[in-house]
Amino acid sequence: MDITGFLVGCLVGIVATILSIWYHANKLLAEFDTFLNEEIQKRKDDVLSMRVEKANGVYYCYNNDNGVFLCQGASMSEIDQAFKNRFPNQKAVISDGDDATIDELTATLNTIKK
Helix, strand or coil, rough: CCHHHHHHHHHHHHHHHHHHHHHHHHHHHHHHHHHHHHHHHHHHHHHHEEEEEECCEEEEECCCCCCEEEEEEECCCHHHHHHHHCCCCCCEEHHHHHHHHHHHHHHHHHHHCC
């Protein structure tokens, strides 16, 4: 066997190895991407996005996606308890509402955390 045949064989082997690694890496990435998307969807289903409005000293919370009423309360702790009573297996995040209302609730949360 001459040197040219040997070099061609090595080159073919290297290319085949690289293509195999590339194929398996892409397959793993696709599986991981599918897994991540499923987990993200599960988490999205567990968390409701809320819009908060304030009227007459009461905070009214609505589903930000469809406008359905979720709960109400005069304080953040009342909102939290009312939400937990109605949706015990879910969590919520305030994602929309009047800036002043959100600032009030945020200030309340910061006070509770301290």
